[in-house]
Each structure stands twice: as C-alpha cells, then as structure tokens.
Amino acid sequence: MAFYCYHEFKYNSDPLVMTQKNIHPQIHLKRLKTNYRLVAVLWALLIILFVTWSQQNINSEAMGLARQEAISNFNKDQAFRIWASEHGGVYVLENERTPANPYLSDVPERDVMTRSGRQLTLMNPAYMLRQMMDEYATLYGVKGRITSLKPLNPDNAPDSWEREALLAFEKGELERLEVTDINGKPYLRLIRPMVTTEGCLKCHHHQGYQVGDIRGGVGVSVPLGNYYIIAMQHKISLWLSSGVIWIFGLVAAYFFRKRGEEKVYERMEFEAHIWHRANFDSLTALSNRDLFHDRLDQAIANAKRNNLKLALLYIDLDRFKDVNDAQGHAKGDLLLQQVANRLNGCVRDADTVSRLGGDEFTVILSTIADKDAAAVVAAKILDQLSTPFELDGFIAYISTSIGITLYPDDGTSSGILLQNADAAMFKAKTEGHHTYRYFTSQMNRLAEQRVNMKLALHTAIEQSQFELYYQPVFTVKDGSLDGAEALIRWRSPEDGMVSPDQFIPIAEQTGLIIPIGEWVLQQAAKDLAYLDEVGAELKNLSINISSVQFRMRDFTSNFLRFLEHHPHLRSRLTLEMTESVFIDEQGDPGYHLGQLRKHGVRIAMDDFGTGYSSLSYLKRFPVDKLKIDRSFIQDLIGDPSDAALCETIISMGSHLSLKVIAEGVETEEQWNFLLDHGCDSAQGFLRGKPMPLAELEQFICNLKMNEN
Numbered sequence: 001m002a003f004y005c006y007h008e009f010k011y012n013s014d015p016l017v018m019t020q021k022n023i024h025p026q027i028h029l030k031r032l033k034t035n036y037r038l039v040a041v042l043w044a045l046l047i048i049l050f051v052t053w054s055q056q057n058i059n060s061e062a063m064g065l066a067r068q069e070a071i072s073n074f075n076k077d078q079a080f081r082i083w084a085s086e087h088g089g090v091y092v093l094e095n096e097r098t099p100a101n102p103y104l105s106d107v108p109e110r111d112v113m114t115r116s117g118r119q120l121t122l123m124n125p126a127y128m129l130r131q132m133m134d135e136y137a138t139l140y141g142v143k144g145r146i147t148s149l150k151p152l153n154p155d156n157a158p159d160s161w162e163r164e165a166l167l168a169f170e171k172g173e174l175e176r177l178e179v180t181d182i183n184g185k186p187y188l189r190l191i192r193p194m195v196t197t198e199g200c201l202k203c204h205h206h207q208g209y210q211v212g213d214i215r216g217g218v219g220v221s222v223p224l225g226n227y228y229i230i231a232m233q234h235k236i237s238l239w240l241s242s243g244v245i246w247i248f249g250l251v252a253a254y255f256f257r258k259r260g261e262e263k264v265y266e267r268m269e270f271e272a273h274i275w276h277r278a279n280f281d282s283l284t285a286l287s288n289r290d291l292f293h294d295r296l297d298q299a300i301a302n303a304k305r306n307n308l309k310l311a312l313l314y315i316d317l318d319r320f321k322d323v324n325d326a327q328g329h330a331k332g333d334l335l336l337q338q339v340a341n342r343l344n345g346c347v348r349d350a351d352t353v354s355r356l357g358g359d360e361f362t363v364i365l366s367t368i369a370d371k372d373a374a375a376v377v378a379a380k381i382l383d384q385l386s387t388p389f390e391l392d393g394f395i396a397y398i399s400t401s402i403g404i405t406l407y408p409d410d411g412t413s414s415g416i417l418l419q420n421a422d423a424a425m426f427k428a429k430t431e432g433h434h435t436y437r438y439f440t441s442q443m444n445r446l447a448e449q450r451v452n453m454k455l456a457l458h459t460a461i462e463q464s465q466f467e468l469y470y471q472p473v474f475t476v477k478d479g480s481l482d483g484a485e486a487l488i489r490w491r492s493p494e495d496g497m498v499s500p501d502q503f504i505p506i507a508e509q510t511g512l513i514i515p516i517g518e519w520v521l522q523q524a525a526k527d528l529a530y531l532d533e534v535g536a537e538l539k540n541l542s543i544n545i546s547s548v549q550f551r552m553r554d555f556t557s558n559f560l561r562f563l564e565h566h567p568h569l570r571s572r573l574t575l576e577m578t579e580s581v582f583i584d585e586q587g588d589p590g591y592h593l594g595q596l597r598k599h600g601v602r603i604a605m606d607d608f609g610t611g612y613s614s615l616s617y618l619k620r621f622p623v624d625k626l627k628i629d630r631s632f633i634q635d636l637i638g639d640p641s642d643a644a645l646c647e648t649i650i651s652m653g654s655h656l657s658l659k660v661i662a663e664g665v666e667t668e669e670q671w672n673f674l675l676d677h678g679c680d681s682a683q684g685f686l687r688g689k690p691m692p693l694a695e696l697e698q699f700i701c702n703l704k705m706n707e708n
Contacts (some may be wrong), residue, residue, distance in 0.1 A: 025268045029261060036257040040250055047246040051238060058234045062227040063188065067177065070190035070220040073142055077129055077218055082197060084125035094121040101127055103152050127153075141223045143182070146194070148216030162191060162219065169193035169214050182221060186228065191219040281355040283333055284340035292354035292362055296414040299352070299366045303407055311374035313363040314403040314421035315343070315381065318433040320359035322580065323396050331391040335398070338391075342384045346377060362421070371406060371438070378402045378436040386434065399434035401425050410439050426450075453503055456492065457512050466490055466516065468523050470696045472688035473540070473661065473681050476674050481703055482681045483540025485576070486524045487690050488516065508548050517549045521559075525566040527693050532568060536700040541573055542604060547580040556592040563599055571600040574625065578606050593622050604661070608649060618656060626653050630664025633684070637669045650677050 084090060091112065092098045100121045104110045110122045123131075133144030147158040149166050158166055165176035169192075178189045196213040209215050279291035287295060296312065303310045317339065324332030336359065343353045343361060352364040363381075368374055382400055389396040403424025411417045423443035428435050437443075460466060470484040490498040507513040524543055531538055549555060563569060575596065581589055593603055604625035605618075618626075628649055635642045646662070653660035662674050665684030674682055691699060 025264050028264050032257050032260045032264070036253055039253045043249045043253065044246065047242050047249075051242050054238050054242075055235055058231045058238070062224070062231040063179075066188040066222045066224055066227050067190060069142070070188060070222045073136070073144060073220045073222070074190065074192055074218055077133070077144060077220075078194075080132070081125045081129055081194075081218075084128060086197075089122045089124045090128060091120040092123050094119045098123060098131075103127075130156075143187070143221040145219040145221075146216060147191075147219060148194075151216070156216070158217075161189075162217065165191045166193075166214070166217050169217060179224065186224040187221040188224055189219065189221045191217045194218050284337055284355050286340050286343075286361070287352060287354040289354070289356050292352070292356065292364075293414055295352040295354070296364055296417065299364050300407060300412070300414060300417075302366065304412075308367050309370070309409075310407045311365040311368050311377075312405050312407070312417045312421045313365070313374065313378060313381070313436075314405075314418070314425040315361040315363065316401045316425050316429060317359035317385075318399040318401055318429065320398060323398065327391065327394055327396070331394055331396070334391050335389055335396055338389050339385060339398075342387075343381065346380045346384055362418075368406075371409075374404050374406065374438075375436065378404060382434060382436065401429040401433055402436035403428055403439065404436055405439040450506055453506050454510055454512075456494075457503060457507055457510070457516075460490055460492065461512065461515050461519070464519075465492060466519060466523075467692060468520065468527060469690040469692055470527075471683050471690040472696075472699065473542070473683045474687050476662075476671070476679050476682050479687075481539075481700065483538050483542065483572075483574075484696065485542040485683060486520060486527075486544075488520055489690075504546075508546055511548065513546045513548050514552065517546060520544075521562060525562075525569055528572070529566075529568055530693070531697060531700070534697060536697045536704075538700070539572065540602075541569070542576050543573065544606065545575045545577050545581075547578060550577060550581045550589070550592070556595050559596065559601075560599055563601070573600070574602040574604050576604045576606040576627065579608075590621050597622050597624075618652075618658070623658060625659045625661055628660065628662045628679075630684075633662055633664045633670055634666075636673055637667070643673070646673070646679075647677050650674075650679050653680075654678060 094100055094111070098121065100111055101124060104122055104124060107122060112120050112122075114120060129144070130146060133146075136142055136144060145156075147156050147162045147166070149158065149163070151157050161176075161178065165173075168176065174192065176191050180187055180189055193214045194216045196209045196211055196215045279288060279294075280286065281288045299310050302308070320332070320335070323335060336355070339361070340353065340355065343363065347353060347363055347365070350366050352362075352366070354362045354364075356362060363377065365374060365377060381402060385398060385400045389398070403421045403426070405411065405417050405420035405424060407417060410420045420439040420443070424437045424439040427443050428437040431437070467489045469487045469489050471487060472484050473482045474480065475482045488500060488504075490500075490503055492498050504513070507516055520543060524541060528538060528541055552558075563573075597603060602624040603622060604627055605623050606627045607629045608626045626649060628646055632642045632645050632649075636646055637643070650660050652658075659680045661681040661683065662670075662679050663683050665671055665674065665682045665686050667686060670684075671682065671686060688699065
C-alpha cells in the first residue's frame with residue numbers, strides 16, 4: 001500500500017543516504033560509537049600517562065627535597081668541621097658523655113684545669129661532630145656519619161656502600177645517593193667526600209694525609225616518611241583531579257557523540273521528510289506519481305522473476321469536479337482524503353494505492369491468482385465509494401469509473417500498463433460511469449484516435465477547418481421563427497465531417513476549446529451581420545459557452561469588449577451554458593452572469609434536468625431560459641415519466657417567468673404535447689435541421705415569402 005510508516009521507508013523500503021558523506025546513517029551512527037570508544041580509550045591512556053608522569057615528578061620532587069635537606073645538613077657539618085679544625089678542636093667539661101679522647105693521648109694539651117678547678121678535655125672536630133650528629137638524629141631523625149678508609153676510630157669504618165663511595169671519590173666523583181631502609185624505615189642516604197685541610201693535619205698528620213687529600217666522607221641519612229606522606233597527599237590530589245578531568249573528558253566526548261547522533265537523526269528526519277514530500281501526495285498521504293512508477297516497476301520485476309500475474313487499476317471519480325466547485329476546495333480535499341482511506345481499506349498490505357493527481361487514483365495488485373481477482377477488488381472499490389461521504393455537514397455522493405489491465409497479458413512495461421488502464425477507465429466512463437472495464441486491444445485503438453484527434457484539432461484551428469451551422473428555433477404557439485442556435489462543425493480533409501460529440505470533449509480536456517470558442521463568437525457575429533445586410537434578420541442567436549471558457553479569469557471583461565465591437569449583437573444574443581458553470585461558486589458565477597445580463601445578454605441553462613441540483617440554481621443565479629434536454633423529448637409520448645418531467649419543467653418555467661425551449665423535437669406528437677402544455681419554443685428536425693449560413697439565409701427568406 002501507499003501508506004508507509006516512517007521507519008519502513010527510512011530503513012527498509014528506501015534506505016536514506018547521507019548526502020554529506022554518502023554513507024548509510026546506520027553506518028554513520030556505528031562509526032560515531034566506535035570513534036567514541038576509541039576517544040575514550042585514548043583519553044584514558046592519556047590520563048594514565050599524565051598521572052604516571054606526574055607521580056614520577058612528585059617522587060622526584062620528594063627525593064629532591066630530601067636531598068636538599070641532606071645537603072643542608074652536610075653543609076652545616078662541613079662548616080662546623082672546618083671551623084673546629086681551624087681552631088684545633090673545642091675544650092669541654094670532662095664527664096661521662098665527654099670523657100677524655102684516647103685518640104688524642106699524644107696531644108700534651110688534651111687535658112687542662114681551669115683556675116676554678118674545672119677539668120676540661122679537648123674534643124677534636126670528628127669526635128664532636130659525631131656526638132652532634134647523634135644528638136641531631138635523636139631530635140630530628142636525620143642521621144649523620146663520618147667514615148674513612150683509614151679511620152682512627154673503628155666506629156668510623158665504612159660499610160660496603162660507603163667503601164664503594166669513598167673509592168669513587170678518589171676517582172673524582174662528588175656525591176653518592178641511595179634510598180634504603182634503616183631499622184625498617186625508608187631513608188635517603190647521601191655521602192660526600194671530606195677533604196683534608198690544615199686543621200685536619202693536627203690529628204691526622206701521622207696517617208700521611210696532605211692538604212687536599214680525600215681522607216674520608218660525611219654521610220647524611222634523611223628519613224623519607226614525611227616526604228612520602230606529603231607525596232601521597234599530592235598523588236591523591238593528582239588522582240582526584242585527574243579522575244575529574246578524565247570523567248569530564250568522557251562526558252564531553254559523550255556529549256559530542258550524542259550531538260553527532262542527533263545531527264545524524266536530524267539529517268535522517270530531514271531527508272525522510274524530503275523523501276516523503278518527493279514521493280507521497282501531501283493531501284492524501286498516498287504515494288504520488290513518481291513513487292507509483294517505482295512501485296509498479298518493482299511489482300513487474302517481482303512478477304517476472306516469480307512467474308506471477310499482477311493487475312493495475314486506474315480509478316477516476318465521476319463528477320468530482322462538480323462537488324469540488326459547488327462546495328469549495330476544502331470539502332473537495334476532505335473528499336479526496338476519505339476516498340484515499342476507503343481505497344486503502346479495499347486492498348492488501350502488499351498492494352499499493354497511489355494518487356496520480358486531481359481525482360485520479362491507481363491500485364497495484366502485486367499478485368493475483370487470476371483475472372477475476374482484480375474484478376473482486378474493483379467491485380469492492382465501487383461499493384465502498386458509492387457510500388455517501390460526510391464532509392463537515394455536507395453529504396456527497398460520487399460514482400467511480402475503473403479501468404483494469406493485467407500483466408503480462410496486456411503489457412510488460414509500466415508505461416504500457418498505465419496507458420492500457422487509462423484507456424479501460426475511459427471506456428468505463430463513456431459507458432455510463434460507476435463500473436469497471438478490462439482493457440482490450442480495441443481500447444488502444446480508441447486511445448490512439450483520441451491522441452490523433454488532439455493533434456488534428458491543432459491543425460484544424462491553424463487551418464480554419466471549422467464551420468458554423470445554424471438550427472432554427474420556433475415559437476411553439478404560432479410556429480414563427482424565434483431565432484437560431486449556432487452549432488460548430490468540423491470538416492476534416494481526411495475524415496470529412498466530424499461530429500461535435502467526438503471532438504468537443506477532447507477540446508475541453510486539452511483547453512483547445514478556448515481558441516475554438518473565440519472563433520465561434522467572431523464567426524457568429526460576422527454571420528449575423530451578413531444576415532442583417534441581406535434582409536434575413538434573426539431576432540435571437542444562441543451560442544454555446546463551455547464551462548472551461550466561462551471559468552477563464554478575463555472571460556466577462558473580454559466578452560463585454562467583444563460586444564462593444566459588435567453592437568448589432570446587443571439584446572439578440574443568448575449564451576447557453578450547462579449546469580457545470582453554475583456550480584463553480586468559488587468563481588462567483590452569479591456576479592459574472594449579472595454583468596452579462598446588464599449588457600443585454602440573455603442566459604440559458606442548457607440540458608436542464610440532467611443535473612442533481614438544478615432547481616437551487618434557478619433561485620440563486622440570473623437565468624432567462626431553460627432548455628429541456630433532448631433525452632426527455634425523445635420518449636415524451638411513450639414514457640409517462642418523461643412526459644411528467646417535461647410538463648413539470650414547463651410549468652415551473654412559467655411560474656418563474658423563464659422562457660422554456662425544447663430541443664430535439666422530431667414528431668408532430670411531440671410538438672402538439674409541447675403546445676398543449678404551454679412550452680415557449682422548440683427546435684429539432686421536425687421544423688428545421690442544422691444548416692450552413694447560405695441555407696439558413698434561404699430558409700429565412702422562404703419563411704418570409706410564405707408569411708406574405
């Protein structure tokens with residue numbers, strides 16, 4: 001069917017293509033998700049690398065601060081050692097903590113007594129420095145140590161790491177660092193060389209040292225616990241801030257992914273909307289002509305591939321234009337929408353209903369078992385569309401003409417099938433409406449004839465192949481000549497005289513009735529002027545006006561200008577119009593008819609009685625004459641119904657002060673009936689057939705002679 005839900009045509013029936021990158025939107029969405037995952041992984045790796053690098057910097061910074069503390073302590077120790085060495089040591093009270101140094105027993109001034117009787121002992125720089133380092137370690141946790149490859153005090157003997165460092169100092173190295181555990185706690189251990197000065201020789205000259213020699217090293221061990229705590233605090237802050245940044249990055253990436261998806265969906269929605277507008281009728285939501293051709297091609301391909309039959313139904317609403325013009329386009333549109341809904345209810349989901357334009361629809365029956373299956377659907381459609389339509393308070397009745405063609409019996413291409421279905425529909429319409437017809441080869445010939453006639457009409461207009469015939473109109477009461485009706489004839493060089501019933505409908509369908517109608521007016525005015533000149537005057541001249549002509553925007557103004565150039569037509573001209581002119585309320589026919597009547601033009605309603613609402617028009621629109629359709633006159637004598645209708649029309653016209661004209665009078669019995677019931681005028685073969693201008697002139701002259 002022609003109704004497809006959004007997802008069907010978006011993904012299944014007609015996959016949309018992204019115009020920007022020429023990829024299917026689902027692939028685009030998949031790529032967005034993949035890119036998001038890739039960005040998330042890369043972002044996580046970047047954060048991990050940043051955190052790792054930052055942690056290393058924190059560790060390095062912590063080690064650097066610990067080293068700076070160790071260097072500061074080393075420098076203080078060195079400064080004190082240098083000062084003490086220059087002064088030969090420091091005298092302190094001799095007690096348990098600072099006993100006499102046995103390594104200075106050879107120094108005569110090692111022990112001295114003050115005047116007050118206090119015993120002092122000399123403390124050399126190294127010994128004093130060791131005690132200070134022990135004190136400093138107790139107070140602040142920073143351990144100091146003096147060591148040498150040739151120590152005076154065995155406690156200053158180096159361990160393996162210190163020995164390795166001292167040997168390296170002799171080769172020019174200036175510093176050694178290591179992180180180690182001391183009593184189960186982490187420490188940064190630093191050692192730098194101790195250079196011999198003049199003051200050092202006082203105690204170490206016997207060891208063979210000279211000024212400038214590396215005689216040992218000073219080591220400092222800084223506890224790392226506090227540094228580790230501070231570093232961990234920095235790391236925690238780093239992890240938290242990095243985690244926030246990581247989450248923010250993921251959220252931002254997710255936002256851009258969702259925004260990208262929204263753009264894809266927006267694009268899909270936009271393209272779906274454009275595709276829908278390009279392929280579906282905006283009024284009925286049925287597939288339009290373009291999509292219909294595509295569906296028909298697909299159905300043909302499927303039928304060919306699987307050796308199946310399909311049927312194409314061409315549907316035209318009979319007299320839809322009457323409803324549309326009489327009730328307005330809004331109700332006409334509502335009618336079309338309801339027709340579309342009913343058509344969809346008559347077919348299967350696999351079938352396609354389309355609107356080709358106007359009131360023309362098609363149905364593709366994608367698979368049928370046999371020829372009769374199409375007839376079943378057509379009958380169902382006729383039944384459904386014959387039910388009255390409720391249009392906002394107005395009840396509309398329509399009938400339908402359906403043409404049916406079959407694949408592969410009638411054709412194997414979409415173009416041929418559509419042409420055949422159209423021809424079959426036209427046949428159904430010409431045979432009485434509200435029916436269906438199957439396509440036959442004869443219909444093709446008729447369709448070709450219509451096309452050929454259209455082309456021939458163009459030639460006829462260019463070469464002036466038309467003629468005007470005139471049928472006299474008589475007063476029924478006394479048989480006098482009341483006037484004549486101008487009737488167009490086409491004398492074709494190939495086909496001879498062509499009946500108006502053959503070419504007028506085609507001329508109206510193609511718009512060629514406009515130039516033909518203009519020619520009729522000009523030729524009738526010329527002929528009437530000629531009759532006036534030769535003394536064969538006509539009191540009244542009737543000219544048929546097509547509804548197509550009358551609905552032209554400038555018809556009234558153009559016609560009034562025409563009257564200005566032909567003043568001899570004033571008060572003698574009657575325009576005959578069918579009921580279709582009066583039902584076009586959107587064009588305000590009452591106003592235009594009133595303008596014509598103000599200038600002496602009389603209005604006749606032609607074919608009166610064949611419409612469904614003619615009586616209301618008599619009240620609402622300015623009309624001067626009623627013409628009883630010939631279909632009522634033919635069986636006037638033998639059919640009581642026709643007799644009653646004619647009698648009613650004549651009586652009604654009399655009460656409304658309208659002149660009544662009967663057309664198609666062919667027998668005296670018909671004439672006498674009209675006379676008995678007070679009909680005003682009549683025309684027909686009984687008194688005068690249509691004749692060319694020359695014969696009309698002679699006919700009028702003969703009548704005048706007989707009267708005399």
